[in-house]
Structure formats: C-alpha cells, structure tokens
Amino acid sequence: MKLLAIVAHPDDADIFCGGTLAKHADRGDTVTIAHLTRGEYGGIETTTSEIASVREAEARQSGEILGADAVEFLGFEDGRIEYSLENRLSIVETIRTFSPDIVLTHYRDDMHPDHRVTSRLVTDAYYMASLPLVETPSDPCDPENVYYFGKPTAEFDPSVYVDISGYEDVKADAIRRHESQVEFLQSHGGIDAEFDNLVDGIAAENTVLGKQTGVDSAEGFVPFHETTRAYLE
Template sequence: MDLLAIVAHPDDAEIFCGGTLAKHAARGDDVTIAYMTRGEFGGFDTTQAEVAETREAEARAAANVLGADVTFLDHRDGRITYSLEHRLEIVDLLREYDPDLVLTHFADDMHPDHRTTSRLVTDAYYMASLPLLETAAEPTDPDNVYYFGKPTSSFEPTVIVDVSEFQETKEEAALCHESQVAWLEEHGGVDAEFSDFVESMRATGHTLGRQAGATYAEGFTQLHETSVEYLE
C-alpha cells in the first residue's frame, strides 16, 4: 500500500501524521512526503533563501527517520494560491506516485497555506482518474484521501490510528526540524499549541489515544466512508 502525504511546509507531516507514516513504512509500504513549500518564512534574522535551504535539509533528515521519500513542489511559503495550473500540478503528482492513500491538511485550518493545499489536493484527487485529462503521467485512482488537522480548527477526527509504537520515531523526526523548535515555541502567540513543541505533540497524541485505548494516536477524517488497515 503506497501513501502520499501532501503538506504545505517542512514539519507538517512529522507533527500531524508522522507516526502513521512511520507505521506504514515499517511494514514495507512506500511512503512519500510532498512539500508544497520549503517554509522560507519560518526563521529569524536570516534570508528566506537561507531558511529554505536549512528547512529542506531538515525535512530530508526527518523523512529518513520516518522511512519516507521526499519531493518539493517549489510554491512560495505563505503564498500558495489556488489555480487550475496548480490543481493540474497536483494531478500530475498523484499520477506520478500512484498512491493508494493520500494524506493532507483538513480544509478548516488557521493557516492559509494549509487550507489552499487541502482544496488543491481534494480537487486534484477528483481529476486524477479522468482518462481524457491528458497530463505528463497516466491517470490514477487513489482509494481515499485522509485529512489531518490542528486543535485550533473545527477538526474532529473520525479515524484514529494507534501510533504508540511509533511515537518515539515521530518525535525523533520532528526534532530533526531543529530550526523550527525555537521558531514554533517563540511563535506561540499564534500557534499556541506549540508553546512546548514535543510536549504539545505528546499531549495531542495521548488525548487521541484515549479514544482508541492506546497510549498515543493520530486522528484523521476521510473523504470517503471506507477504511483500510492502520487508517481505520
């Protein structure tokens, strides 16, 4: 079973679905993280280019911990826009990787990049299987799209994945984003749930875990009312 996580910024996948990605990778599934941007706004006292270079390196290190491959789509941080061109770009991404399952942001999220990414992925999902829509790759038909969300949105997960055995891996991957640990903690006035980076992840995971009788879990909603092993 192949998984493709399409996220707005380096560290989004690790924070919100890192345990699930690691769990699938550990059982031998092909897992890829596609980053819409390199997160060049997420830094202090340096240039956007320098921040982007640092964050790409951190993302590659984190993906290696999770057992995932990575690709970058080169959108601008904070400025992902919805357009037919960008939707077709995601169609091609889906067709190139031909995943069974797609993971992305929940539509109702405080960050505009997350909201736009969610819409692009959802709409591209519907177009990716159309045989008369010609792009660089052949049509594909993933089984489902799973959405992860932030506690500050209206996100109410209906699919809970037990990641207790992979919480340590998730934290190790998240901490590869060394530049973001300080950034998110300093930026706590906006992203209040990240006032303590690791403890916030643990608290969220533990709260979700109680719903599934697990120590730690990750939560999703699904586009279609179907379920598969691990994402059920």
C-alpha cells in the same frame, strides 16, 4: 499499500501524521512525503533562500527517520499558495507520479491559509487524477481515499484513529530534526500555545487521542470517503 502525504510545509507531515507514516513504512508500505513549499517564511534574521535550504535539508533528514521512500518539493511559495488550475494540475501530476492508494493532507478548517488552500487543491486534484482527458505527463491513477489531518477545532472531529503506540519516539525524533523551525515557533509565540513546547505538546495531543480509542497514542483523521477498500490503520 502506497501512501502519499501532501503537505504545505516542511514539518507538517511529522507533526500531523508522522507516527502513521512511520508505522506504515515500518511494515513495508511505500511512503512519500510531498511538500508544496520549502517553508522559507519560517525563520528570522536571515534570508528566505537560506531558510529554505535549511528547512529542505531538515525535512530530508526527518523523512529518513520516518522511513519515507521519497521526499519531494513542488516549488510553491510559502505563505502564498494560491488556488489555481496550474497549481491543481501540478498536484495531479504528483499524485499520478506516485500512484498512491491513500493520500493524506490538511483538513479544510485550519488557521494557516496555506493549509486551507492545500486541502482544497489536493481534494480537487485527487478527483482529477483519475480523469483520462486531464493531460499531464504521467498516466491517470485512482487513489482509494483522502485522509485529512488537523488541529482540534470545532469542525475537525476525527472519525479514524491510527494507533501509533511504539512510534512516539520516532515521531518526536523526526520533529526535532526540524531544529530551525522548532526554535522559530517557540520564539515566535502568541499565535498558538502549543508552540511553547512543540514536541511535548504534540505528544500530549496524541495521548489524548489514544485514550479515546483505548491505546497509548494515536493520530486522528477524517476520511473523504467513509467506505473504501484501502484503510488507514
């Protein structure tokens, strides 16, 4: 099986689906992480180009820990991801390049505007990737399904749970590789309480999801199609 996680920023994949990616990589599946941006707004007291370089390096290190086969950056601008045909076609080409069975991305209901736009772009690109008359350099492909991840909200209610028991430490280690971002989020404060203790807070959320399905730790998803031949597990 081939998985492609398309996320807005470095650290998004680790936080939202790092355990799932590590589990699939460990069992021999092909895992790719594609970042729309280099996260250049995620820092203080330095330049955006310096932040982007640091965050890209951190993301590549965390990708190695998760066992990803490829870590890509698509060149979008942090905080300024826009819904456009050009951007949609860029993601179509990314999907076609890696020809995944399953695509993972952000849920549409999210506080961060980049996450919301990413969700819409990926959903529409997923549809377009199979259309022969949509021209991009790579050949059309037809992924089985999109699985959305997100933070607990009134709207986001997972219906698919992936048991990540045994991969908690791998996920935590991958998140900690984003040293600059963990420090920034914890000092940023105010916007989201989970940033006060990022790694422990995410682990606690995974534990809660695990209890709902009778396992030690889990990540939750909402599938685009309820019925599919390729299952995220």
